[in-house]
Amino acid sequence: MTDLWTRWTRAIDDELPAAVALRHAVHADPRGSGDEEDTARLVTAAIGAGDGIRVAKTGRAIPLPGAAADGPAVALRAELDALPVTERTGVPWASETDLMHACGHDVHLAALVAVARAAVRVEVPRPILALLQPREETSPSGALDVVESGLLAEHRVDTVIGAHVQPRLADGAVSAVPGPVNASTDEFEVVLHGQGGHAGYPHMLRDPILALSQLVVSLQQLASRRIDPVFGAVCSVGRIQAGTAANVVPNSASAAGSLRLMRAEDRERALEALAQIVHGTAAAHGCTAELRISPCEPVLHNDPALAAAAQRWLVHSGARVDHEFRSFGADDFAHYCGGETRGLMLFVGLGDTAGAPSLHDEVFLPGDDAVTRVAHALVAGYLAATEAESR
Ligand SMILES: [Zn+2]
CATH class of the missing domain: 3.30.70.360 (Alpha-Beta Plaits)
Known part of the structure; x- marks a missing residue:
């Protein structure tokens, strides 16, 4: 267990400079729901594993090279779209348009880039599909289009893993709670x-x-x-x-x-x-x-076996595991949690302090260290998927 986790985190460390640079580039040039073409191109190029397969109009699914050829695949999902919010963070890489990555999707994309690039150098027992999903912030959702496209079945995906930054969860905490977590x-x-x-x-x-x-x-x-x-x-x-x-x-x-x-x-x-x-x-x-x-969205229901296995990996990683976090927020990730696939959404705490900006706020800006923590959460989810019995 130790060796495998250490190999992953070292490989991710090597990819962090490129991932953080990508995060800043995506953050500076946000695209709204349904108009994510340029963001998808940028992120696909950063992953460096070919052009991928177009899905849900502006999304991409990228099978990663070096992964095991057989067995059911695991999709790691990140969202491409920004929000109609005018940014007031004041950082040099702030958006100058009336759109903003105010929900942390820039962090999630960068984390996925780090994990995808690291995966090429780490033993991966099950195939991985990097899923760049469009239109998370609108309805009808991009996730529903991905599911209905049949792409997941074509690539034998039986598990989808996602991770979202969460300012209502303590800094350093990560949740992988079984059952309903979003409304x-x-x-x-x-x-x-x-x-x-x-x-x-x-x-x-x-x-x-x-x-x-x-x-x-x-x-x-x-x-x-x-x-x-x-x-x-x-x-x-x-x-x-x-x-x-x-x-x-x-x-x-x-x-x-x-x-x-x-x-x-x-x-x-x-x-x-x-x-x-x-x-x-x-x-x-x-x-x-x-x-x-x-x-709009169904209840987001985390697979209990996946959640339990991910918790073991998170404990092993030294993260503070939260067992309580649920919210009446909604995420179209819920469409991956049932039917042909099981799903696990992890939440990565940014610090539940008074006055901290909420998701979708004009000054919401997680630090770059969140890229590492979201990447680790995705890896914990992936490793859980390789262990936990499929339903
Ligand atoms: Zn979001």
């Missing part, structure tokens, strides 16, 4: 139709703003009264729109939000409750409602 999400949009008119004659109107205000409050009771609190649910409204003037009640009002769950079996009941609350609240105010649901 499912469904986005919803509601339009309430009433009868607008003069603000001084409310008895002659059907006020959609009052109905919408009541609806936003009532939706909080979906989580507290319809879903087992042991497992929890989140129903957050992120946008409301209505009206044009202080003395005019409008004809309609709209809202959009997301419904998040930790158990797939709660989804039908939660969507039913959402519809009841929307239509019932509208009716109580003499309004009518339109409700549109857009399914």
